[in-house]
Amino acid sequence: MISNNVKIKAQDLNVYYGKKQALFNVNLDIHSKEVTALIGPSGCGKSTFIRCINRMNDVIDICKIEGSIKIDDKEIIDKNIDVVRLRESIGMVFQKPNPFPKSIYDNISYGPSIHGLADNKSDMDQIVENSLKKAALWEEVKDRLDEPGTGLSGGQQQRLCIARAISVNPEVILMDEPCSALDPIATAKIEELIDELKKSYTIVIVTHSMSQAVRVSQRTGFFHLGKIIEVDTTEKIFKNPGNQMTQDYITGRFG
Amino acid sequence: MTKEERIKKRYNAEKRFKLYGITSVVLAILFVVFLIYVIFSKGSSAFQKTIINVEINFTLDSLYLDPNPSKDDLENVEYYDLAIESLLKVYQVNGLKEEKALINLFSPDYEYEVRDFLIKNPEFINKKTILKLTASDDMDQLHKGNYPRHLPEDRRRINDFQLMMYDKLVEQNKIDKIFNNYLFQKGDSRNPELAGIGGALVGSFFTIIITLLLSFPIAIFASIYLEEFAPKNRITDFIEININNLAAVPSIVFGLLGLGILLGTFDLPRSTPLVAGITLALMTLPRIIIPCRASLKAVPPSIREGALAVGASKVQSVMHHVVPLAIPGTLSGTIIGLAQALGETAPLILIGMVAFVVDIPSIPTDPSASLPVQVYLWSEQAERGFVEKTSATIMILLSFLITLNFIAVYLRQKFERKW
Amino acid sequence: MSEISHIVKSYEEELQNLNDNLIKMGSLVETQLSDSMEAIIKVDKDAAENIIKNDAKINELRATIEEQIVNVLVKRAPMAIDLRLTISTLKISSDLERIGDLAKSVAKKIKPLPHDLPEELIASLRRLGDLVQRQLKDILDAYLKKSKELAIKIWKTDEKVDDLTHTAMNEVADFLGKDKKNLDLATHLLFVTKNIERAGDHITNIAESLFYLIEGEHIEGARPKGKDFDSNS
Numbered sequence: 001m002i003s004n005n006v007k008i009k010a011q012d013l014n015v016y017y018g019k020k021q022a023l024f025n026v027n028l029d030i031h032s033k034e035v036t037a038l039i040g041p042s043g044c045g046k047s048t049f050i051r052c053i054n055r056m057n058d059v060i061d062i063c064k065i066e067g068s069i070k071i072d073d074k075e076i077i078d079k080n081i082d083v084v085r086l087r088e089s090i091g092m093v094f095q096k097p098n099p100f101p102k103s104i105y106d107n108i109s110y111g112p113s114i115h116g117l118a119d120n121k122s123d124m125d126q127i128v129e130n131s132l133k134k135a136a137l138w139e140e141v142k143d144r145l146d147e148p149g150t151g152l153s154g155g156q157q158q159r160l161c162i163a164r165a166i167s168v169n170p171e172v173i174l175m176d177e178p179c180s181a182l183d184p185i186a187t188a189k190i191e192e193l194i195d196e197l198k199k200s201y202t203i204v205i206v207t208h209s210m211s212q213a214v215r216v217s218q219r220t221g222f223f224h225l226g227k228i229i230e231v232d233t234t235e236k237i238f239k240n241p242g243n244q245m246t247q248d249y250i251t252g253r254f255g
Numbered sequence: 256m257t258k259e260e261r262i263k264k265r266y267n268a269e270k271r272f273k274l275y276g277i278t279s280v281v282l283a284i285l286f287v288v289f290l291i292y293v294i295f296s297k298g299s300s301a302f303q304k305t306i307i308n309v310e311i312n313f314t315l316d317s318l319y320l321d322p323n324p325s326k327d328d329l330e331n332v333e334y335y336d337l338a339i340e341s342l343l344k345v346y347q348v349n350g351l352k353e354e355k356a357l358i359n360l361f362s363p364d365y366e367y368e369v370r371d372f373l374i375k376n377p378e379f380i381n382k383k384t385i386l387k388l389t390a391s392d393d394m395d396q397l398h399k400g401n402y403p404r405h406l407p408e409d410r411r412r413i414n415d416f417q418l419m420m421y422d423k424l425v426e427q428n429k430i431d432k433i434f435n436n437y438l439f440q441k442g443d444s445r446n447p448e449l450a451g452i453g454g455a456l457v458g459s460f461f462t463i464i465i466t467l468l469l470s471f472p473i474a475i476f477a478s479i480y481l482e483e484f485a486p487k488n489r490i491t492d493f494i495e496i497n498i499n500n501l502a503a504v505p506s507i508v509f510g511l512l513g514l515g516i517l518l519g520t521f522d523l524p525r526s527t528p529l530v531a532g533i534t535l536a537l538m539t540l541p542r543i544i545i546p547c548r549a550s551l552k553a554v555p556p557s558i559r560e561g562a563l564a565v566g567a568s569k570v571q572s573v574m575h576h577v578v579p580l581a582i583p584g585t586l587s588g589t590i591i592g593l594a595q596a597l598g599e600t601a602p603l604i605l606i607g608m609v610a611f612v613v614d615i616p617s618i619p620t621d622p623s624a625s626l627p628v629q630v631y632l633w634s635e636q637a638e639r640g641f642v643e644k645t646s647a648t649i650m651i652l653l654s655f656l657i658t659l660n661f662i663a664v665y666l667r668q669k670f671e672r673k674w
Numbered sequence: 675m676s677e678i679s680h681i682v683k684s685y686e687e688e689l690q691n692l693n694d695n696l697i698k699m700g701s702l703v704e705t706q707l708s709d710s711m712e713a714i715i716k717v718d719k720d721a722a723e724n725i726i727k728n729d730a731k732i733n734e735l736r737a738t739i740e741e742q743i744v745n746v747l748v749k750r751a752p753m754a755i756d757l758r759l760t761i762s763t764l765k766i767s768s769d770l771e772r773i774g775d776l777a778k779s780v781a782k783k784i785k786p787l788p789h790d791l792p793e794e795l796i797a798s799l800r801r802l803g804d805l806v807q808r809q810l811k812d813i814l815d816a817y818l819k820k821s822k823e824l825a826i827k828i829w830k831t832d833e834k835v836d837d838l839t840h841t842a843m844n845e846v847a848d849f850l851g852k853d854k855k856n857l858d859l860a861t862h863l864l865f866v867t868k869n870i871e872r873a874g875d876h877i878t879n880i881a882e883s884l885f886y887l888i889e890g891e892h893i894e895g896a897r898p899k900g901k902d903f904d905s906n907s
């Protein structure tokens with residue numbers, strides 16, 4: 001079911017890397033407890049956009065953001081916002097799985113420990129177990145929580161990263177091409193996971209795979225050269241898009 | 256050229272190239288082997304000293320002692336008479352001249368050697384025993400086969416009578432070689448047979464500790480700040496260029512710095528491990544900063560992003576994630592820097608560590624020597640006996656450096672984490 | 675439709691092949707229909723034999739098209755316009771094959787006919803046949819041009835086809851009423867008329883598929899219906 005609550009609202013968003021402009025007047029609504037897919041050719045600004053949501057672009061010195069992004073009606077493009085608290089409520093999963101070079105347990109417990117979410121060891125154990133269960137990884141690793149996270153397979157590592165993102169109880173999960181480094185079976189497991197997760201979290205996923213966007217998302221936004229060309233329900237976009245450029249892109253024609 | 260000819264030419268070129276490589280490696284190894292051989296052949300004899308067996312009877316009378324003497328009593332006794340008496344019994348001599356010749360066979364410390372023995376083994380009071388007393392430097396060299404016996408008498412320090420005594424003593428098995436504990440226990444001395452690297456060892460040890468304690472924390476924090484937190488602008492670029500240049504500054508310049516500022520302005524005590532430590536710390540700083548920064552740079556940004564995305568602050572992501580991964584590279588860089596500092600001579604000479612220091616230093620503000628400076632000092636001495644000691648010190652210094660390098664390799668492997 | 679072609683040329687060629695095959699199939703069916711209409715008017719029994727034999731070619735072409743469509747689906751995972759094109763082609767080829775079958779059925783009915791057909795029976799039949807043939811020609815044209823307007827026009831004309839069918843069938847009923855000996859002939863002719871009407875329905879189906887292909891939506895409203903056949907009216 002398509003929900004109607006807007007969780008994240010981007011208005012007139014313009015992003016510059018030094019003199020080069022990467023996003024032009026982007027207006028986009030992300031709805032709550034839904035999967036929104038962002039598609040578009042390489043370099044069109046989709047990754048730039050999601051990195052604005054959790055202010056990850058702050059680490060790039062020459063990046064300047066103008067405009068507004070509101071999460072639950074609260075403006076986050078604001079110098080006074082504590083990005084550490086912001087990132088506690090927004091989880092991020094990257095293209096290449098990047099577990100910490102620590103044990104599986106420590107990977108998950110790091111976030112909760114720095115945010116003070118557990119009072120004692122058994123609380124933390126519970127958090128770790130819940131996160132791994134929600135990420136469909138618990139059964140596979142419950143007997144080897146002390147082993148290094150980097151010793152898992154690619155698909156497992158990515159699920160570990162998802163569990164890590166979930167461990168701090170976020171409301172939004174951002175995924176930047178999470179399956180592009182994985183084989184088809186691992187990809188399918190992650191897509192299954194996304195299906196489950198959308199019941200509890202708002203998910204934004206950047207993907208290069210058209211078929212993945214169709215499979216997992218309820219809404220799709222098409223970016224091109226830093227602009228939003230079309231955003232609508234996934235069914236509409238892929239069965240009968242309103243914009244010719246959108247159609248040319250998804251059918252593999254392009255200009 | 257046909258295809259076959261071209262292929263053949265290519266294979267031949269490859270064979271030639273391999274040959275050049277192997278030749279270079281072989282040459283390099285030969286040089287190293289030659290160097291080691293020369294040093295070892297000259298230095299290995301220093302690990303042994305020549306002794307002469309002397310019979311001593313520790314009677315209470317000869318020591319002017321009352322029965323059951325205390326330790327203090329033993330320390331206060333004059334051992335000179337007993338010693339001379341015992342020495343003269345070693346060989347049949349007539350007249351003062353011959354007596355003097357006999358006594359000169361021994362190292363001038365004989366009275367202290369007797370005393371030290373009795374204090375350590377007080378059960379020998381009123382007993383006879385055979386002591387191994389250190390032979391003189393000339394005897395030592397003679398027994399080790401380094402002495403030019405064939406020269407006419409007026410051109411050598413050992414006269415014919417002494418030579419004859421030597422030969423007879425050898426026949427009687429009263430001359431022997433034992434492990435040279437003085438090499439490690441004693442400080443510097445005018446007499447080669449009594450000279451040791453004890454002072455230099457402790458001096459170098461204190462120096463390195465001070466260098467480590469000063470340079471390591473400053474270097475680490477400077478690297479972390481410069482690499483992770485400092486804004487990238489012209490000022491930080493300028494700092495980076497300067498750090499790189501400082502690493503290449505000749506070490507003697509740091510000696511001048513130590514001389515001028517530490518000894519001059521701050522008036523710290525000369526020739527001490529404290530000053531040496533500070534001077535070498537300044538020199539080692541850039542040599543630790545550079546590998547530390549390189550290790551920090553080598554940590555992939557994905558680790559930092561992963562930490563930040565989970566809500567870590569910049570400081571947390573650096574200290575909890577980046578720095579631990581940079582430890583192996585930093586450690587090996589540090590140890591190599593320290594190993595270099597251990598072998599530095601020029602700056603230490605400038606801050607005065609060329610003094611003749613007999614006592615072994617007990618705190619870093621006592622004057623001392625250091626190992627490489629000791630090598631320099633002994634290499635300037637005339638006596639033959641110092642030649643082997645110089646080479647032996649070089650061997651010991653080299654073994655420390657090799658050990659430090661192995662520790663660096665081991666630590667690096669132990670802490671290496673795959674990411 | 676898009677003026678730009680696919681980045682992957684072989685994809686473009688596959689879709690073009692599909693298009694061409696469908697048009698070829700359409701021509702074959704067009705020929706079969708007109709031949710069978712002419713044959714029944716003239717009661718040409720030799721022509722009937724040929725028509726029956728030629729139906730095999732149409733079925734073969736249908737099978738080829740179906741196979742090609744499965745290939746496009748598995749290889750290309752077509753999206754949007756390409757998806758609608760693929761699915762519509764499948765439906766249209768099915769409808770065309772049915773029209774071909776109906777033409778064959780008509781041809782089969784020629785054998786038992788007498789050498790001559792009374793004029794009053796032929797007139798309406800001929801008019802009905804002409805209309806349906808024109809519908810077929812028009813829809814194939816509309817498909818070639820991907821014309822939404824033509825599709826709508828053809829879809830609306832189905833009403834007229836129903837009316838003409840109604841008229842033709844009434845005439846046959848009258849003819850039967852005059853002389854009960856004409857039962858056999860009347861029955862055959864009723865079948866033929868019905869077949870032609872069903873061909874018209876399939877053409878209307880094709881119009882609907884074409885509209886969906888072009889617009890991505892279904893033609894609005896119920897299909898227009900003409901009068902129903904009622905033997906008592």
